[in-house]
Amino acid sequence: xxxAAAGDLLGRFGHALATFDGDAWVDLFAPDAEYHExxxxxxxxxxxxxxxxxxxxxxxxxxxxxxxxxxxxxxTTVLAAWQLAFAPRGGGDLVRVAGFLTAEIGSDGRIxxxxxxxxRAPGGTR
Numbered sequence: 422x423x424x425a426a427a428g429d430l431l432g433r434f435g436h437a438l439a440t441f442d443g444d445a446w447v448d449l450f451a452p453d454a455e456y457h458e459x460x461x462x463x464x465x466x467x468x469x470x471x472x473x474x475x476x477x478x479x480x481x482x483x484x485x486x487x488x489x490x491x492x493x494x495x496x497t498t499v500l501a502a503w504q505l506a507f508a509p510r511g512g513g514d515l516v517r518v519a520g521f522l523t524a525e526i527g528s529d530g531r532i533x534x535x536x537x538x539x540x541r542a543p544g545g546t547r
Contacts, residue, residue, distance in 0.1 A: 422526050427492055427499040430524070430532075435487035438505075441479035443472045450532045457536040482507040482516075499524040517542035 422430075430449070437445040447468045450456070456465040456474070465474055485507040492501035505518045520539040527533035 422494050422497050422499060424492075424494050427494045427501075428489075430499060430526075431489045431492055431501055431503075434524075435489065435503075437475075438478075438487050439485040441475055441485075443475045446475045447471050448531075450535070451527045451529060454532055455534045457534070460536065460538060481510055483510050484508045497526045499526065514544070 433445065434449055436442070437449065450468065450471055453467055454471065456471055458465070458474075465471055485505070487505050488503065490502040490504060492499060494500075499522075501522050501524075503520050503522065505520065507516055509516065518539050518541050520537050522535065522537040524532045525534040
């Protein structure tokens with residue numbers, strides 16, 4: 422994995438996340454991928470769990486914006502600092518989240534293990 426390929430992967434990740442494209446989303450991940458949204462919780466495992474995650478997000482969020490501030494590559498691992506903003510579908514204040522991710526890339530070029538750490542901005546804006 423080189424820097425440019427990692428940038429492309431993160432671009433596709435952000436686009437799938439922002440457009441709720443379930444096919445593009447699961448295509449980023451190996452069939453048995455682990456997705457650790459919470460470092461203290463159990464991971465989502467496999468394409469069915471990842472597609473379910475995307476369906477839930479589509480039902481809860483709108484106007485999603487995802488941007489990568491900076492990314493790095495170490496061997497087959499991509500690391501990135503990112504920001505996310507979205508409006509809840511039921512109404513309410515804009516939600517802003519900053520985070521850091523690691524994505525371990527498998528031999529097929531897809532994400533085999535994903536981990537993220539997040540911090541939600543206090544309050545909200547309209």
